[in-house]
Amino acid sequence: MGKRKYIDLRSDTVSKPGREMMQAMMQAPLGDDVFGEDPTVNRLEEKVAELFGHEAALFCPSGTMTNQIAIQLHTQPGDEVICHALSHVYNYEGGGIARNALASTRLVHNDEAVMHPHEVESLRHDDSDWLARTSLVVAEDTSNRGGGKCYRMDELLALSDCCAQLGLAFHLDGARAWNAIVHQGHEFLRYGMLFDSISLCLSKGLGCPVGSVLLGSRDFIREGRRVRKVMGGGMRQAGILAAAGLYALEHHIQRLADDHRRATELADHIRQLPGVRLVVEPETNIVLFDVDEGVGHKQWLASLRDQGLLSVPFGKNRIRMVSHIDIDDADLSAAREILSLVAESLYLGPVSSSAKKG
Numbered sequence: 001m002g003k004r005k006y007i008d009l010r011s012d013t014v015s016k017p018g019r020e021m022m023q024a025m026m027q028a029p030l031g032d033d034v035f036g037e038d039p040t041v042n043r044l045e046e047k048v049a050e051l052f053g054h055e056a057a058l059f060c061p062s063g064t065m066t067n068q069i070a071i072q073l074h075t076q077p078g079d080e081v082i083c084h085a086l087s088h089v090y091n092y093e094g095g096g097i098a099r100n101a102l103a104s105t106r107l108v109h110n111d112e113a114v115m116h117p118h119e120v121e122s123l124r125h126d127d128s129d130w131l132a133r134t135s136l137v138v139a140e141d142t143s144n145r146g147g148g149k150c151y152r153m154d155e156l157l158a159l160s161d162c163c164a165q166l167g168l169a170f171h172l173d174g175a176r177a178w179n180a181i182v183h184q185g186h187e188f189l190r191y192g193m194l195f196d197s198i199s200l201c202l203s204k205g206l207g208c209p210v211g212s213v214l215l216g217s218r219d220f221i222r223e224g225r226r227v228r229k230v231m232g233g234g235m236r237q238a239g240i241l242a243a244a245g246l247y248a249l250e251h252h253i254q255r256l257a258d259d260h261r262r263a264t265e266l267a268d269h270i271r272q273l274p275g276v277r278l279v280v281e282p283e284t285n286i287v288l289f290d291v292d293e294g295v296g297h298k299q300w301l302a303s304l305r306d307q308g309l310l311s312v313p314f315g316k317n318r319i320r321m322v323s324h325i326d327i328d329d330a331d332l333s334a335a336r337e338i339l340s341l342v343a344e345s346l347y348l349g350p351v352s353s354s355a356k357k358g
């Protein structure tokens with residue numbers, strides 16, 4: 001009996017490296033990266049830094065680590081970080097801002113998932129002996145809890161100018177910046193120049209098994225190497241992982257447009273199902289929708305899983321689905337059939353299960 005095949009839309013992190021990526025990994029020249037001697041890691045770091053116009057880069061195991069290193073380097077204990085209330089650094093990094101950087105947060109609250117200069121200006125503390133010093137702004141592009149929402153270039157420019165004028169460092173949590181760049185048609189160099197530091201994930205839309213890259217000035221990254229070691233993130237023959245990143249930079253960036261198209265098609269389908277309300281129009285690869293309270297998200301998730309479709313809860317009665325490299329058009333149409341079947345059986349009574357996947 002074969003293992004049951006699920007259509008897995010829980011996250012873009014669930015994809016597995018394909019054969020060609022695996023071959024690139026197997027063939028990578030390796031060395032000890034803690035000694036700075038892994039040629040493949042060095043090549044990946046140089047390549048990503050050059051792409052975004054930054055002086056240097058640091059390969060790390062995760063996006064949480066690249067964000068946390070950046071926050072520690074941009075702040076002193078007792079400082080404050082301005083970020084969005086929906087942001088990953090605030091919600092999903094285990095309280096790392098407080099724990100690792102000994103800093104606190106001031107939050108921007110709005111439904112848009114993007115921050116604006118007037119919000120940063122009003123949250124920033126003036127210099128005084130009794131107020132926490134505001135030292136850093138962290139933006140997230142695309143926004144995960146914001147349903148893959150992107151900043152427009154004019155919004156980023158305004159935010160970047162505002163940080164420069166107020167003397168605040170500007171860090172980008174760009175776990176899915178690749179998606180934002182493809183969707184918005186940004187130029188990499190112009191985009192990169194807007195930030196003092198950038199965290200990029202290779203293990204999400206780009207389809208790598210592991211890895212994130214932190215970008216910044218040469219001095220910033222030199223210090224970052226120390227912090228990475230302290231956090232236990234110094235890896236040895238990490239070129240085997242970096243090779244996947246180099247492969248993905250060549251082959252997996254432009255194809256993100258297909259993931260975005262599929263997310264839009266999925267959302268178009270979900271929008272007309274009984275019992276659901278689309279939360280935001282998807283711009284990139286994340287679809288968020290709310291289901292009615294009567295049935296509730298737990299029942300939805302269980303019924304979808306029973307029919308072979310995996311998704312995750314994302315707040316009360318909210319469900320997230322994410323398109324990614326391992327989802328093709330056939331998977332998408334099967335997902336749509338399952339969604340229809342489940343919605344009809346939950347709201348209109350039982351229906352025959354023709355869409356059931358083997």
Ligand SMILES: Cc1ncc(COP(=O)(O)O)c(C=O)c1O
Nearest residue numbers: 062063064065088140144173175
């Ligand atoms: C916006 C954002 N930032 C950072 C991360 C952290 O990445 P990692 O899971 O590699 O630690 C994630 C992970 O989902 C994310 O969505």
